[in-house]
Amino acid sequence: MSNRLRRILAPIILLAFLFGLWELIVRIVGVPGYILPPPSRIVVTFFAQFGFLWSHAIVTLAEITFGLLLGSAGGLLLAAAIVYVPLIEWAVHPLIIASQMIPVFAIAPLLIVWLGYGLWPRVVVAALICFFPVAINGVDGLRATSSETLELFRSLGASRWQIFTKLRFPGSLPALFSGWKIAATLAVVGATIGEWIGASRGLGFLMLESNARLRIALVFAAILMLTLVGLLLFGIVRIIERLVLRWRRPASE
């Protein structure tokens, strides 16, 4: 068996084993379905309710996407400001790190007070959570430029803007994409938290509501859907990364 095939199969086999164990224990012990349904029932529910789940997933996907875009743009801008303006670095850098100690849960209810019950509070929660890995990786990436290359640009008479667009920004992309991949997974968490605090649609809302009604199979089906949405988003970021960083591949082989 090729190494590649083995690597694809390994997690699938582990997952199948764990689900098999779960199924077996639930059936042998006779756990009631409203406490822990067997995986088979979750899968059946997932497909039976697919249209319903999807109608909620679209809302969550929109929140995640807007949150990711907003958080990435904010993170990138702040990273550039930190790298270019020393005063901003001294003033803002420690505060950003400190801000990460505040749980997003604590801010989310306030956002609903400020922004109402629309899509926006959830988008902002997702953006707040995405922003950090993008900003931190952006700062590292923008600083990764070697001093020799910088001197080459200066000897060619490059302006600050040219140094940014032709040297620092393209050079920061590998680090930025690492940040974006983390942000894509965190955005899912952010949007779900946002929906828990206050929403009338979306997978997070559905989980909470189904939980209250003891429709546990539906809770798990929603979790499954959320996982798939998150993987889809992560996959899209990976594909964009591969296209943009085409030049990297020969070196990594």
Next chain:
Amino acid sequence: MAASGPILEVDGLAVSFPAKGHRTEVLEDLSLALDRGTWTTCLGPSGCGKTTLLRAIAGLIEPDRGSIRVDAEFAGLSQIAYLPQQDTLLPWRTALRNAILGSEIERRPRADAIRQAQGLFERFGLASAMDQYPSQLSGGMRQRVAVIRTYLTHREILLLDEPLGALDPLTRTDLQQWLLDVWGELGKTVLLVTHDVEEALLLSDSVLIMTPRPARISRIIEPELPRPRSRTASDFIDQKETILGLLTGGKP
């Protein structure tokens, strides 16, 4: 424009760097002059300040004293192209797009720059490298691309900082001949720094011997060797011995 007289004149250049409370003198009262279209090589021991000299001429460090004039003008930086010692090709650009970097920064028409670069790539054996990324090229090919990039800055004076320093001896010999071919066809005034005596003798119209830190020019040698030069000719070997003698301070 003064057509006669040296194109580049460095006069009484002194550069020092701060180090633990005092300043370390790197260059001290260094003077040199380059004639238009000639190849000059600064030869000196490692760490004597060769790179500092080029960076000062390129305007990247402020000298403590001394003047640098191009065509008798003080503000001649736009006539100087600098090739740093380290690999400075941008890994996300193909070889061809790396080569047109200078034109791009000076906002010259892109189509012209590409056409011109393609012409040079084909003429100097780089046609196959055009659309490759630096990571796909050998060290020798990367240096060739970097040299073409330096030529395509359309500047009259090229400063080359040990462009062949990191290459294996075989590739190095190959590239020395290649540099001569390019220089023979494209002209330009070249100032090379190296610690390789053979390289200096093979390529240069004049060889400037540098002293250890703080560096000055201690001797100017103009190898009266007919081109193309051969490493095995007895004249060549004699000159090499002479220069080695000067570099080691007369010791045997």
